[in-house]
Amino acid sequence: MLIAGLGPGHLEKEDLIGSGMDPFFSDEENKEAYLLDGINHHPSNLVYKATQEWVLKKIKQETPELISSVLINILKNNNVEYEHIPIKLIWDNSSKKLLGKVVCLSTSFMWSENMINRAINWIKKNIKYDYLIVGGQYCSLKKNYLIENHKEIDFIITGDAEVSLPQLLEILKKGKLDTIVNIPNLLYKKGDKFCETYSLYEDINKYDCPKFENNHQIIPYTSMRGCPYSCKFCALRFCTPGWRYLSAERIIKDWKYYSKTNNAKHMDIYDSTFFIPFQKIKTLLKKLPSMNLTWEANSRVDTPFNKEVVKELEKANCIALYFGFESMSNKVLGYMDKKVNSNDNRKINKLFKNSEIDTMMSFIVGFPGETISEFEKTKNYLLKEHYGYYNIYVFEFEDKSMPIWEDKDKFKLQIFNDNEDKLSWKHGGESWTHSGMDSETAKKLRKVAIKEIRKSNSKAIHRSWQYDFEWPLIKSLPREKNLKIEKLIDKLVFVVKDYSNDDKKIKIKEIVQELKDLNIHIR
Template sequence: MKLLLMSGLGPYTANSHSLDVTLFAENGARELRDDYVQIAGQPIDLAALRYEGKSGYPLLRPYHGSMPHLPTEALRSIIESTDVEYEIFDLEALWSGAREPDGGHFDVVALSTSFIIEQSTLRRTLKWISKRYPGATLILGGQYSNLKSAEIMRNFCAVDYIIRGDAEVAFPMLIRVLEGKGNLGDIPNLTVRGNDDSIVTSPVEYIDVNAHPSPRFHGLHSVVPYESMRGCPFICKFCSYPAASPMWRYKSAEKICNDWMEYTENNGTNLVRAMDSTFTVPPKRFKRLLEVLPNLGIDWEAYSRANVIKEKEIVDNLEAARCKLLFIGFESMSDRTLRLMNKRVSSAQNERAHTLLEGSGVDLRTSFMVGYPGETPEDYELTHRFIVDRVRGRFGVHVFMLADETMPVWEDAETHQIDVTNSGTWSHIGMDSVTAHELRERTLFEARWKNEEGVLSLWQLSYERPLVPDLNLQKNYRIEKLLERLAFLRKDWGVGEASTHRFRSIFDELRSMGIEEAAV
């Protein structure tokens, strides 16, 4: 039997137009050439900038590294516990049309819906599969199909099986049944269509994540992702993770350390990126991790909640444990909006975490939303002012999207008068999507030119970071800030004396930091 595993990220680029009409755009240097000649007296191409310090090199070096995709690698580990022949096909190749699977005929197609969040994308994907593999058995798993299993079985006759929840036991058992080696009725977590087209579900079973082996990776990877828990103890209304795995379970600090050491020894890993929505809970495990991780010698990054960072001692312990970066979704600085989200964090706790981490050895990356159902422009003004006046380090601002059909916020659709044309066009009692985009652009503009230490996190993923390894983090952030201003100069200020004056100031500061432009 031959199996095709289809897994990867979804086709979502909510901020895809944010870099239009800037030097960060794909053809920005060419399309804006004449305008920048008027502004600067010469063409400007960011690719021509060089750091001429201790050892000269281009400032913007394309990023060629990659981190394994965690759901894909977890499924690979599960499949490799069987003897089935398989091929992995990255879903990003489907969205882009870049290539086809290599293997020809497949008996089974297994589709991960972990990053499929609405029915139109699922329909597109199933159509693609049916066209190429009309006789294949089709198995779905992952968050979307888990939460929408009955609806999918009713609406898509091509789907033969859906594995709900944990797949570590159910998936190998189903593979063996398809090979004629087991009993379908023994498989937990399974949804199947009965002989009379009824939908039959088997009981749900949860694995012990502490006892079960963690995913293994093939080859060398300096950075690997990590899952330390299933489910979540919180129920934020913009997030469907808790519903996908209602029983919250987590690995012990000792298991985490053992796993990370194996990645170091077997894969050459020197940075672990914990992908859990909140790595810093439960408190007892977090305390134990801060005790044992300093001895491990491995750098790590994680997501946290702001209310965990409540005293300087915690920040000191994070530094000692080699935590290099915390991602914290502040989401809003309006307590009213945070209550609508059921975030269970206050704006004061956000402010406290920001203050404690500011200037520490733990880099802080914050994210904010605009347009959450029920939020008004007056609510968002509190977030706007915080970003413009206070934020330090990298931050992101995202217009709320109503694409994910499984979010708990839909329970409040009537209360908030939610009206959706498509995932990106909506209105509710507080504002509409046009207003939300306008508010976001206002925030980014003011933060770009008024906040000297907050850096928009948007364009950096395409390049090696830090941009200048010879300089410290704060100086690198300053360079990123100056590059953002330079790239947006024409878009924000047009062509004229206002742009020319700002250009001179930007380039004078870049030169003072050892950055020069090569001839264009």
């Protein structure tokens, strides 16, 4: 029995409370506030006049889930019978009586002790089983916590599972537990203690790409394991030691497979940074233009981008890049060990400004040591300079495996776990305080900043409601025009939250008129 899937919650749902897309209201309730002069001006009623298409089009097909698919492929390739239990049942606290000799729990989208506790308690309550195997990134990071706090666990896979998982399942099936020491990347019970076998880092180039059933326009993809960087807010390099990556030739082979087999049109790359080593990218940029696949990926600001590379990326069908700017304070970037500075951030934003490649920059407020005045540098940049998408996240302390915990005394960092049942990655779900500010201050700074940026910077767009809709909004239009339209819609979504009733009516009419000037009309 395989339990795997994504983590709970949606990052930006809280931002939408009180807006024209309040997640706790029905569509009809959300539309009520937009009724003026007998006409409903809600964003969902907008049409692009040139083609008579709706501007906001709900995404029809979900992207397949990668972790479950990888594990299912491992089981299928080794002729292991299985039942897949969506992990969503755990986050929804659904009651479901199940029977399974062996339960395999993936922890790859769990980032706190509360989440792993909730998952294992749900399994104990709902499944009658003989053996419990846990694996995934959280296990690699927190094996000691699991051993000390969850005696119900029988086996922990702490690294690559391609060899370990099928070998372990075969041994359990045959009852040959005396040979378990030969399995790599495994912790197993011996009496009251856990023993550890040996580590084995797989050559990921020798394994086939995950297979997906049916056609999917968007395919999730990963081309590396681990991370060579040491950012203080991220424990990925500890979760998956031994950084490895697929060759450019292998990536091309995989994408051709998905295009032919699944009728894929777009690749969504999950790597923490897709652009290293850069020589791999140079090879890809020569091959990708001939493929009818768009793609998006994460990158770093210290990637050697220039105007020529940007043009090559456009020709290679890259449509979006995601950058972790994190802060516009050099002092805070130093605390984070980002190994870049604020000017590096500015250069990247300017470089991609006139391209057809959308960019999304993420920022953190409240990182240990950051003061209100240091965050003002980030806020001022977003108010006056930023072009394109952005998001601001309140620093959240996941657990003591985060590298920043090493600096707890330096920054007088204290953590208060005020919600044992916390499941979603809420903004500042953990209460904390440090020498610069506390979590409540960080939440307020974030909220005020986003509202001010929405009103003041006509070229900066905060991502919140957009995740449910097709993107770009109007595929036949260039990036610059799409951004103008989306910015106005963003203002329209939040106008009922940002203004009083009298001002709201005036603002709605102003925004709708600006949209008309861009050939966007109310139907």
